[in-house]
Amino acid sequence: MMEGGGMSDRADRRPHPLLELTRVRVLEFVREPEALFWVFVFPVLLALALGVAFRNRPAERVRVAVTGEGVAVARMAGELGGEPSLEVQRLDPPAAAEALRKGRVDVLVEASGSGLTYRFDPTRPEGTAARLAVDDALQRARGRVDPVETHVLPATGAGGRYIDFLIPGLVGLNLMGSGMWGIGFSVVVARTRKLLKRFAVTPMRRSQYLASYALSRLLFLTPEIAAIVGFGWLVFGVEVRGSLAALTTVSLAGAFAFAGLGLLVAARPTTIEAVSGWMNLVMLPMWVLSGSFFSSDRFPDAFQPVIKLLPLTALNDALRAVMNDGAPLHATWSELLVLAVWGAASFVLALKLFRWK
Amino acid sequence: MSCPTVALSCRGLVKRFGSVTAVAGLDLEVMTGECFGLLGPNGAGKTTTVETLEGLTRPDRGEVEVLGTRWGAGADHRLRQRLGVQLQETQLADKLTVRETVRLFASFYPRPRPLEVVIGLVGLEEKRRARVGKLSGGQRQRLALACALVSDPEVLFLDEPTTGLDPQARLKVWGVVESFRARGGTVLMTTHSMEEAARLCDRVAIMDHGRVIALDTPARLVASLGGSQIIELRPEPALEAAELSGVPGVARVEARDGTLALSVRDIGSVLPVLLSELDRRSVRIAELRTHQATLEDVFVHMTGRALRDE
Numbered sequence: 001m002m003e004g005g006g007m008s009d010r011a012d013r014r015p016h017p018l019l020e021l022t023r024v025r026v027l028e029f030v031r032e033p034e035a036l037f038w039v040f041v042f043p044v045l046l047a048l049a050l051g052v053a054f055r056n057r058p059a060e061r062v063r064v065a066v067t068g069e070g071v072a073v074a075r076m077a078g079e080l081g082g083e084p085s086l087e088v089q090r091l092d093p094p095a096a097a098e099a100l101r102k103g104r105v106d107v108l109v110e111a112s113g114s115g116l117t118y119r120f121d122p123t124r125p126e127g128t129a130a131r132l133a134v135d136d137a138l139q140r141a142r143g144r145v146d147p148v149e150t151h152v153l154p155a156t157g158a159g160g161r162y163i164d165f166l167i168p169g170l171v172g173l174n175l176m177g178s179g180m181w182g183i184g185f186s187v188v189v190a191r192t193r194k195l196l197k198r199f200a201v202t203p204m205r206r207s208q209y210l211a212s213y214a215l216s217r218l219l220f221l222t223p224e225i226a227a228i229v230g231f232g233w234l235v236f237g238v239e240v241r242g243s244l245a246a247l248t249t250v251s252l253a254g255a256f257a258f259a260g261l262g263l264l265v266a267a268r269p270t271t272i273e274a275v276s277g278w279m280n281l282v283m284l285p286m287w288v289l290s291g292s293f294f295s296s297d298r299f300p301d302a303f304q305p306v307i308k309l310l311p312l313t314a315l316n317d318a319l320r321a322v323m324n325d326g327a328p329l330h331a332t333w334s335e336l337l338v339l340a341v342w343g344a345a346s347f348v349l350a351l352k353l354f355r356w357k
Numbered sequence: 358m359s360c361p362t363v364a365l366s367c368r369g370l371v372k373r374f375g376s377v378t379a380v381a382g383l384d385l386e387v388m389t390g391e392c393f394g395l396l397g398p399n400g401a402g403k404t405t406t407v408e409t410l411e412g413l414t415r416p417d418r419g420e421v422e423v424l425g426t427r428w429g430a431g432a433d434h435r436l437r438q439r440l441g442v443q444l445q446e447t448q449l450a451d452k453l454t455v456r457e458t459v460r461l462f463a464s465f466y467p468r469p470r471p472l473e474v475v476i477g478l479v480g481l482e483e484k485r486r487a488r489v490g491k492l493s494g495g496q497r498q499r500l501a502l503a504c505a506l507v508s509d510p511e512v513l514f515l516d517e518p519t520t521g522l523d524p525q526a527r528l529k530v531w532g533v534v535e536s537f538r539a540r541g542g543t544v545l546m547t548t549h550s551m552e553e554a555a556r557l558c559d560r561v562a563i564m565d566h567g568r569v570i571a572l573d574t575p576a577r578l579v580a581s582l583g584g585s586q587i588i589e590l591r592p593e594p595a596l597e598a599a600e601l602s603g604v605p606g607v608a609r610v611e612a613r614d615g616t617l618a619l620s621v622r623d624i625g626s627v628l629p630v631l632l633s634e635l636d637r638r639s640v641r642i643a644e645l646r647t648h649q650a651t652l653e654d655v656f657v658h659m660t661g662r663a664l665r666d667e
Contacts, residue, residue: 020464024453031452193448201411201444202508203437204465357413 017204021212026219029182039178039224044231047163047170050293051236054162061087062130063104065096068111076111079141085133106130164239167232168319169292171225175254176286176312178224180279183213183262188275191355200356207351214259214347221255222248229323241326249329250322253339254315260346261311267353286312314338363422364389364512364543365410370419372405379405381567383419389511392534392544394558396551396652398662402567403547404516410545411442411514424511438466441510443501445517451490455481455500458489462504470509478536479503480529495526502533513537515546519553531557551652555579563656570659578655583608584620587654588627591616591644592635604631611658618657620650 029035064086066077073090081088091099099105100119107130108119118134120127190196199209225247232238240247265282269275289303290296290312299307307313318335321327329336365387372380380402387393395403408414409421412428421428426436449458459476463469476482479499484492492500498518505513515534519527534544534557548554554561555575563571563578571578579585584607598610598617606627609620621627624647635642657663 014467014469015460015464017464020461024450024457024461027457028450028452190450194444194446195449197413198442198444198447198449198504201413201437201440201442202462202465203434 018208018212018215021204021209022215022219025186025212025216028186029216029220035182039174039182039220040227043170043174043224043228047167047228047231048235050166050170051163051232054166061085062126062133063106064088064109064130064134065091065099065105065107066109066111067091067093067096070111073111076109076138080109080134080137083133083137086137107134109134161236163232163236164324165295165320166293167228167236167238168323169316171228171251171319172254172290172312172316173287173292174224174228175221175251175315176258176283178220179217179255179258180262180265180283183217183259184266184275184279185272186213187263187266188269188272191270192272196356206354206356210263210347210351210354213263214256214343217255217259218252221251225251238323240323242322242328246322246327246329246332247319250315250318250332250336253318253336253343254311256343257311257315257339257346258343260343260350263350264346264353267350268355270355286310289313291316309338311339311342361388361390363387364391364424365393365545366420366422367406367410368420370406370409370421371417372402372409372414373417378567380409380416383564383567383569385562385569387543387545389543390538390541391559392538392546392557394554394561395545395547395564396549396554396561396656397564398549398656400566401564403564405567406564407514407516407545407547411440412437438508439511440514441505441508441512442514443505443516443518445520447501449489449497449500449504452488454486454488455492455503456485458500459503459507463507466508468509469507472507475503475507478506479533495522495529498522498526499530499533502530506533506537510542512543512545515544517547517549520549527553551656554652561652563652563659565656565660571655575652578652579650582620582650582654582658584622585650586621586624587648587650588619588621588624588631589616589644589646589648590619590631590642592640593643594640596640601631601634604634606630609658613657613661616644618654620654 062085064080066073066080066088067090077088077090080086089105093110096105096108096110097119100108100121103124106120106124106126110117110119116138118131120131122128187196229238229240229247233240261282265278266275269278289299289307290310291307292312296304296307296313296316308317314335318332318339321332321335322329363386365385367383367385370380370383370385371378383402383406385406395406397403405414409416410423412423412433415429423436424439426432428436453461455476456472459472463472463475473482473485476485479502481496481499481503484496489497489500498521502515502518505515513534518534519530522530531553534546538544544557546553546557558575560573561571561575561578562569571581573581595615596617598612601607601617601619602610604619604627606621606623607619608622611618611620619627619631628647632642653663
């Protein structure tokens with residue numbers, strides 16, 4: 001039952017199904033304006049906001065409150081005030097206590113008949129440092145001589161700032177978020193529209209359908225990462241110490257892992273509400289534990305083995321190794337392995353569990 | 358050509374969903390080149406039967422054969438290449454164009470028909486580059502049909518292909534199905550519409566509650582009523598059916614909700630006799646209607662219920 005069609009159509013006689021499925025994924029994505037916002041604009045805005053909020057300020061001055069009456073106290077306050085690193089104010093005791101309590105001053109110097117008393121909060125790093133700075137200033141002013149000669153050379157370098165730590169974390173978060181939400185929604189919407197059922201009666205290979213999601217994610221990788229990293233470089237001077245090839249490979253591994261995980265989460269749910277619930281359940285722990293915004297080392301040691309095995313942790317660690325430390329690709333082999341296993345295992349399981357009707 | 362072969366067959370098909378028995382023992386045979394209709398109200402088991410034949414559902418009992426092959430016997434992939442399916446409830450991706458959608462489905466098959474030919478067949482040439490989301494209901498149905506036909510199938514499964522379409526769109530779809538038949542294809546379709554069944558189908562199986570209650574050509578099914586025309590009458594005071602069955606030319610009388618339906622062979626000769634009989638008994642006529650007997654009347658005759666659920 002072959003029919004002679006137009007000659008021009010013979011060329012597009014049989015497009016490859018996997019390529020065609022991937023092409024369709026891409027077209028659907030770029031034609032959805034909201035998706036473009038969430039994937040490209042949102043992480044950049046987030047980086048901007050956090051970068052500004054946590055920006056490196058010039059070394060902050062230590063804030064000192066001095067209490068007590070009398071000429072001697074006034075002289076001491078003047079000596080301290082002469083120190084460029086100290087910001088001194090004189091307050092009466094109740095006001096000073098209040099200021100210390102609320103964190104408006106870092107240390108309180110109480111001058112009374114029995115001498116000087118330092119009041120500060122030792123659990124705050126600023127408190128301890130403040131007390132040392134004030135003490136140092138006071139002792140030197142009264143003639144302390146240091147036996148060892150020292151020079152002070154301040155070194156503020158890019159690479160150690162919060163924004164340098166943050167950008168790779170945001171890349172990781174973005175790969176996870178856009179990968180999982182993008183796939184999760186698309187699949188469940190197709191399921192509710194009975195489109196999966198329609199595909200199920202065709203000879204389309206199920207594995208190719210799933211693979212097309214992973215492939216399209218890999219394609220989108222480059223612009224997504226370029227947006228965040230490019231932004232970080234332009235606005236904050238965040239550098240990529242390692243090679244771009246290493247960065248790309250790590251990112252590909254991450255995208256692959258989350259594509260698999262996204263397919264697994266979306267394999268059974270029949271409603272958007274259900275898949276959203278599952279997505280949140282899977283992603284929220286990683287938002288908190290995986291070190292995107294602050295180091296995962298802050299969690300107790302007992303948690304660490306589990307944390308390290310989470311895909312987002314592995315991705316963030318590998319990204320930081322490449323971007324901040326300039327590590328070569330092979331140094332991240334353990335993280336890449338974690339990602340590869342998550343991706344492959346999720347994909348296989350998703351294929352088995354996938355609900356087509 | 359060759360002697361007729363069986364394209365599709367079900368023997369003793371049973372399918373339950375929980376406590377509901379959707380199909381309760383069904384035998385069916387569709388011959389190659391035939392257009393076969395499944396007619397029945399919602400819940401009759403039509404969709405389940407068709408989905409079993411399409412390989413989407415596994416029956417609880419019974420055997421299903423499609424083009425000589427059983428589902429689940431290792432030949433599923435190759436079997437799917439020879440079928441074309443149009444599911445009624447499918448919503449195709451809104452953001453793709455007509456052409457992109459057909460192209461996607463074409464990519465699944467080893468020897469698809471050229472895209473422009475198929476798009477032309479369903480009359481969507483001008484909408485090739487239009488997004489699916491912008492198409493009307495009728496255009497979307499035709500697109501679904503195109504996706505079913507792009508595989509150049511031997512068997513076409515249609516699920517309510519013209520439900521909800523305006524008369525023009527219906528005619529277009531019927532035209533496509535007829536041209537598919539003309540090339541030797543086999544069609545299995547489900548429908549609500551007795552018009553559609555009568556027009557397109559060589560044979561019709563009327564289904565109710567998971568069983569086939571009648572199976573024949575549309576013409577013979579209608580003829581089984583005894584008369585090809587129906588007079589519907591609401592007399593006041595009400596009359597028993599038996600009181601009018603003696604009127605000459607009346608083949609059968611049935612009572613439905615206070616209305617009497619008389620199957621007659623020729624309205625022209627029966628009507629005057631009927632009217633004078635009613636006049637003789639001093640019975641007033643509150644309502645009188647006549648129409649050509651349809652498959653709907655066959656269904657009502659067999660089950661006492663209407664085909665369409667109101």
